[in-house]
Amino acid sequence: MAELLAVRELRVDFATDRGPAQVLDAINLDIAAGEVVGLVGESGCGKTTLARAIMGVLPEGAARIRGGEVRFRGTDLLKQDPAVVNERVRGQAITFIPQDPFTSFSPLFPVGTQIMDLMKWKSPRARDAGRPSSIFGRYPRERHKADREAVLEILRAVQIPEPAHALRRLPHEFSGGQRQRLMIAMALLPQPDLVIADEPTTALDVTIQAQILRLLRALVKERGVSVLFTTHDLGTAHELCDRVVVMYAGQEMEAAPTDAFFGRPAHPYTRRLLASVPGPDGVIRDIPGEVPSLVTPPAGCRFHPRCDHATAECGVERPAPRMLAEGHVVRCHHPVDAPAGAGE
């Protein structure tokens, strides 16, 4: 299965008052074409940083990439000319759905202006015909018309009422759910290969969350687009994703197809995480201990201080990825119920 996106050994540090925080520690991640991958983990585990590192929009000055690769369709984005990446990859091959749709629009311009500005540079027709060379470049009439048609069509697909009128309105005139639909539309208009959605429903009411997510899934499956979808909500991951990857304190712990992930979790952390979701009996089973500091993280597997199965070697060497079954990879020295003889 050819990978669309392959992150290898990515290391990212953030500058803090107390020294560099090792936010991502040699992360590996694979996304295949047409696949919806969920990236789950607690707040602060590094999921948003990973998403931003893939897109190449880490905060300048505060964040530093220490090593690793981000291979997209075979080429390492980190080594490419940034101008080329900005022009051809961002907003075109890889698009973004942000967490807060309200503040992600400029409050001063109508939604239509912002969408058409995106289309001027990123629509498929721009890709084919060649984009304007400067920001004052012309937007040819036919292309504008075709783009506008595409916009209206997708607005209907995301169920925005009266699309033509909607384009003239300002962002604050829409509801939260509608704004996120607009974001979904904008993410799909350039006909990307990969959409990165960073906790896209956190800012929405619970009643709308499911609706939006199902819409997103339907649309991407229709178009064969891959999605990297970060969330801290296991329920949504279960419902929407083909595969799930779990992270803890800047390290990926386990990656598996959804059924396997929820049905046969191998990593102790995954099991604890799944167990901590409140069940019908109302008993709270949280994980004892605290999330470690990223400035002075534990050596080896970063979960080992809180892990029941930990042994000496867990604190010395980080486990290599071990394939348990097709598509099911775990990084643990003592995976639970590991089938005998499995290994890479």
Next chain:
Amino acid sequence: MRTLWFVVARLARDRSALIGLVLIALLVLAALLAPLLATHPDDVFELHPSERLRAPSGAHWLGTDRMGADVYSRLLFGARITILIGLIAVGASLIIGVPIGLVAGHHHGWASDLLMRVSDIFLAVPQVVLAIAIAQTLGPSLPNVILALSVTYWPWFARVVYAETRALQKEVFVESTTALGASPWRLTVLHVLPNIASPIIVRASIGMGFTILTAAALGFLGLGPPPPTPEWGRTIAESREFLPDAWWYAAAPGLAIFLTVMGFNLLGDGLRDVLDPRLRRRVRTGDG
């Protein structure tokens, strides 16, 4: 005491604030040690007409003025005037403005509206003009300049204190303390005052700079302390007719003003960055 140390430590990391502090220190030193540092300390009063308008030289580091007096020495004594005016004017504005702001912020009736309207009146017209009017009315002298400046600067303190007091009232801790039965005045003294200390300090530092500039303008227009007081603004006015030849005569006092005000502005900015961090994002009002 611990907070003071914290503030000083943070401030020490800010290079421009340190530069400001150094400049202010130089000013204070110049003022305090003027009799010692001056090469011709008697030139504040004595005249040497035969030596007028000499260029800077070994004997006269900044040359001589139209009366033959040493520019450098007079500049040092002028520093005394400058500090005096600044300190007293800003101090008086503070003493007038802070209580007014507190009372206005505290009460919610016609009294508070009235007080703020009055302060708006003073803010409606450029300070320079009002200060000129007052100084001219009362006659040019040092006390009158200080009076004019105090009377026109207090609204800035009142406004800052008023805004802070009102903002604090909305904070939860005020409500809970009142609910516990604390008297309103006790609340003000123990809780509100420490919180408004920071903006007052910042405003005082910036105010020093602004007041000194206005004082110099008054001196320039002839409304400041009369001769032979070596006030910097007046010196610049005196020097005009001898330009372009005696350029040092005009340049030196102006530079002194510039460095002094810059010192206070840099310090004020540094203080503002330290004392009023991201936590309290206030719209920065104009510098006055």
Next chain:
Amino acid sequence: MLRLLALALHRLLWFVPTLLGLLVVTFVISRVVPSDPVALVAGETATPAQVETLRHQLGYDRPLPVQFVDYLARLARGDMGVSLFTRRPILDDLAHRLPATIELTVVAMLVSVLAGIPLGVLSALWRNSLLDHALRVLTVSGLAIAGFWLGIMLQLLFSMRLGWTPLNGRLPGFPPSNLTGLYLVDAALTWDWATFGAALRHLALPAATLAFPALATLVRFTRAGVLDVMQSNFVLYERAMGLPRPLIVWKYILRSALTSTVTQIGLLFGILLAGAVVTEAVFDWPGIGTYAVSSIVRSDYNAIMGFTVWAGAIFIVVNLLVDLAHTLVDPRERAT
């Protein structure tokens, strides 16, 4: 539209008492003075009897409140009284001198806005670059330099030493035909380019002196505004979606930063007006500023009152316009 009118009315109502208060203060100051204005006008050779006659003629012997009410009544009719010194109606004097100040202030404002805003944006974009540091030095200096001293130094360098600009005044010789009183406009309208050039050369130094602190303030505020906006989520979104950087900066960031800058322009006006008084003194500029100062120096209290009324009214109008502009610029306020 209706909302704008409502806002205008609301602000006007608010400021009328302020203006009134200002008048009271100035009136009291002008009448309750140690020196006797009437005696000053009468001159040193006047006898006490002559002074008293003059006092009665001018109506200065009536009780203060009566004088004040009378003044207000006349003001309502547009009569600001007669200058104690020139014996001309004050309104005429002011009107005659207003265009000079307007021209100076507007040119200074234009310079500071057209230069200040782009410089502020660049300073924020290229943070900690050489340009940024240079601009920050400029900004701090701008607020630390005494305006009158800057003017004198500029005169020293450009007029006296280099001879590039005239020393003072508005124009040598005859002014262009009096259409607006603004020499630049009048000269341009009558195609009198020689005069236009001369007027421009005369304006250069005073406008530069006046603009300097305003420029410093604008660069500073724009820089802060842009830096602030650069942290916004929508900027992150636009970056993540690969929009060209110039587009993000000059269309989206600038617009957001400008909404706060518009309010600063009101403040700017205050700085400019205060500076105008002193700048006009340095350059012998025949405007309202010199009129105010000379009125004060000559104890011409009627003129002082007139100037105060005028200055107060201008401030009210400017504040109003700024409020309206702010509403226009920020569509969120318009829509609600």
